Amino acid sequence: MPDRDNFPATHDPAALAAEYYPRWLADGVFTAHAERSDRSSGTRDPFTIVMPPPNVTGVLHMGHGLNNTVQDVLVRWRRMAGDEALWVPGTDHAGIATQNIVEKQIAREGLTRFDLGREPFVRRVEDWVSQTGGQILQQLKSLGASADWTRTAYTLDPELSRAVREAFVRLYEKGLVYRGHRVIHWCPRCLTSLSDEEAEFADETGKLYHVRYAVSGEPGRAVEVATTRPETMLGDVAVAVNPGDERYRDLVGKTVVLPITGIEIPVIADDYTDPEFGTGAVKITPAHDPNDFEVGQRHALPMPVIMSPEGTMQEWADAVGRVPESLRGLDRFEARERMVEMLRESGALVKVEPHEHAVRHCYRCDTVVEPRLSDQWFVRMEPLARPALEAVRSGEIRILPERWEGVYVHWMENIRDWNISRQLWWGHRIPVWYCLACGKTSASREDLDKCPSCGGEVRQDEDVLDTWFSSWLWPFSTLGWPDEDAPDLRAFYPTDVLVTAPEILFFWVARVIMAGYEFMGQKPFHSVFLHGTVRDTNHVRMQKSLGNGIDPLDVVELFGADALRFTVVAGLGVGTDLTLDPTDLERSFSPGRNFATKLWNIGRFLLTNVGSDPVSALADIDRSSLTRADRWILARLDSAIAECDAALGPARPDGDRWKESQLRQGMRLNEYAEAARSFVWNELADWYVESTKARMQAGGADAEVARAVSVHVFDGALRLLQPVMPFITEALWQRLPGRSDGESIATAAWPRDAGWAAEAGATEFEGVRDAVSVVRQIRSDYNIPPGSVVEVRIVPAPGSKFSATYESEADLIGRLARATVTVGVAEAEGAAAHAILLDRSQLVIPLAGVVDVARECERLRSELGELEQQLGLLQARLANENFVKRAPAAVVEGEREKAKEWTARRDALASKVAALCGA
C-alpha cells in the first residue's frame, strides 16, 4: 500500500487535499444515485440537502465556510450511516448584485447599460459570469465539501428557467400573480423596485420639519403639518385630519395653499390621521408614501409623481406645474435643503426638530429607498402562506433554534404581497406579452410572437423577476421539476434539512416552504437549521467591506480545511454566533489546528506500532484475553458513538411529522465534535495508547490483542471524525492494516454501539487511572524530581473488585506514573505514608525521606476539612424528610451511595491524619 510507506512526520494539509479530493471525485464518492433511493427502486433512505446557492460571482467568506461545513458534516454523516446522501450544489444569478458589478465595470468606461442596450449588456454580464462564475464552488471544494458536483445547478440554467416560467404561469393562471399599481420601494441607484424584504430599515436621526399651509380665503389662518421629507410636499394633494378632531372639523372640505407652488389642495377627513400625534394634520403625498397612497385611493385623489427614477426632482407622471424650475433636476436630498430654505424665506417653516426614525435602504447598495408609485407584478401571498404556516405549527417542518419559529409564524400571519418585478435586465424576463392590437395580456410558458387571441403584434414585458423568485423553487427545480417524473425529483424530494443563516428566513426559507406546498403539494424539507453569524471579537458581523473578514482560503492554507472545519463546528452552539478574531488566526483556529495535529500524531504512532501485518478482527479475539484497558476503551468508544449519535440525530422524523419528544433533538454539532474530540484525545491517546506501549513492545499473544483492539478502536474514532475532518481521517484510515484499494472512509459504515459497556470489567480500568493520577499528583505536590522514582504499594482489600488483578496492572501504573509499584504488601505503612483509598484497596506511597511531613499534614487536614464539610451538607440533605420523600428515588439512592463513599474516604483520611500527624 503506497499510503503506508509514505507517512510524513507532520501532516501536510495541502498534500492531503491534493491527494484525496480528486480521488473522491474520480471514485464518485459524492455522487448520489436516484435508483438507490427507496422512493425509487432502491432500499436506502434518501438524505438530501440543497445548498443555499451563493451568488454566482461571489467570493467565499467565513459565512459560507460555516454554512457549508455544517451541511457537509450532516451529509457526510448520513452518507456513512447508509443513506443515499445527496448534497445539491449550485449558484444564484443574483439579479441586482451581479448587474451592479457589471454596471460598475462599464461605468469605468464611461458607459451606462442604456448606452449598451439590453442585449449587449446581458451578453456582457454573461461573459463576466462565465469568467468568474462558479469560482465560489471551486473554493468550496478546498473546504472539502462533499457536494454532488455532477448535479451543480444555476438559477439561470435552461432547466431552472423553465421551472421559473412554469411557476409564474401557474400562479398567473390561478390569479395569484397580478399587476398592481401602487407605491413600492424604489432604489434610485439600482433603478428598480424592491420587495419589502429588500428594503431594510436603519435607524437614523433625521429632522422633522413643521410647515404652515395657509387656509384659502381665511387670511391669517393656517394648518401646520409635519414632515421628514419636505421635498415631497410638491406632490401633496391634500391635508388629512381625523374625522373626530374638533380642531379641524370646520376645515374639512375647504382648501389650503401649498407653499412655494401655491397649488390649492383640499382638507379631507380620514381615520388614518392620529389626532394625538403632532398637530393632528397630515400632508398627503399619494405617489411617494404607501399610506398616503391608500388615503389617496379612498378619496380618489390625483397622484402626481414629482421625481425621476433616479431620484431627482422632475415633473413626472401627472405633476405638471408642481416642481419649480429652480428645483428641477436636483437630487432629492439637495432639493430637500433647497426646499427648507425656500420655506424659511416664505415664512411657512415653523420649526425644525431632530427626529429618530427608521429609514429604508436598498439591501444591495444601501441607497435610501424612495417610495414611488409604479406598476409592478405581485404575488398574492396569503393563500400560499396558509399551508406553510400550518406545516410549522403541526410539526411537519421544524425550525431550529426554536425561537425562530415564532418569528416565522408572526411573519407568515402578517404576510404581504410580494413585489416580484425588477426593472433590471439581468434575470428571468417576465413571461408576459402585451398585445399591441387588442391589448390582451398573456402569460406564457413559451415565447409568444403574436397575440394568442387576435394574432396581433405582441411585446414582452420589459422587467425581470426578483432573484428570489427563482431560488424559492430551488429544492425541486434543481431536481428536475417541472418534470414530475424526473428521477431525481422522485428519489430525493422532499429533501431533509435546510441549513442557512437567520437573515434569509424571510427572503428565502419561508418562500421555499410556500413554493414547496404550492408547486409540489408537499413540504420541501422537514428541518430548517438556522446557524449563527460569524462575528469578530467586538461582536461585529464579519464583512469584507468592514475589513474584519477572514478569508477561509487563508485559513485552509495556514492550518488546513480539517482545522477550519473542526474549529467552526466545535465553536458553534445551537443558536449562538461564531466569534473569531481576524487579527489572530492562530489563536482563533487553535482548537482545530491543535486537534488536527494531535490526531495525525496519534495515527502515526499507533499505526507505526501496529505495523502493516494483518490484524485479527475483534470478533476473532478471545474475550478472556482482553485486558482491563481493552475492555475500558471498547466501552468508551461505544459511549462516544452514542454521544455523537445523540448530538447529531435523529436524521429525520419517524413519520410525517416530528413528535414532540424529538422536535428539538439533534443538530448539536458542537456536542458531536466535543464528544469525538474528548474520546480521541483524553481517552484513546492519553490512556489507551499509553497503556499499549509496553504490550506492543513485549510482543506475543497479548501484543496481538493490543494491535487488534487498537486498530478497531482507532478505526471507529476515525469514522466518528470523518464528517468533520474528512482529509486527515481519510489519510489515516487508508493506512490501517488490511485496507484494500478503492475504499474510502467517506463511504465506510458509521460506527455502532457494540454493547461493550455491559461486558464484565468495562470500568475497572478507572482504578488504574485513579492510581496513576494520585501518584502524579503527589509527585507534583512534593516536587519530586522527574528522574527519581516513587515507591507505591498497593494494598488490596479482600472483596475489592481490584484485589485480584492489581498485580497485572502494577507495571502499567508504574510506567504511567513513573513509579515502582508493588502489590500485596499486607499492612499500611503507618505514619510516613500517603495512602489513598481506591475501592477499599489502599494505594500506599511511603513518604519518608521524600516529603515534608508538616506540610503533608497541613495539606491532608485541609483536604479532610473540606471533605467533612461537603459530607455534612450531604448528610443534612439525606436527613431532610422532604428530600427523601420528594426527590426521585434514583437521585436519593445516588446521594446515599455518595455518602457511603465519602464517609469511607473521610475515615481513611482521618486515620491517616491521626497516624501521620498525631492528635
Next chain:
RNA sequence: GGGCGAAUAGCUCAGCUGGUUAGAGCGCCUGCCUUACACGCAGGAUGUCGGGGGUUCGAAUCCCUCUUCGCCCACCA
C-alpha cells in the same frame, strides 16, 4: 413602538426537561525535549453562574423585577 434572545473562569463559549464538589477550548502559573505529538505531556490557579426578590427539600437552571447588550418586526407623518 411591539416581540424575542443573551448575560457563567482573563477571552470564546458548553451546561438540553431544576438533583455529583459548575465544565471545555484558548490564555495564565509550575515542572517536563518521558523513545507520536512543545500545535505536546504532567500538575495547578481563577467563577457571590449580571443585581435584587420569590418558588422549592434542592436553583446557573423555574417565576417576578431591575441593569446592560444583541436580534427580529413595525405606515405614526
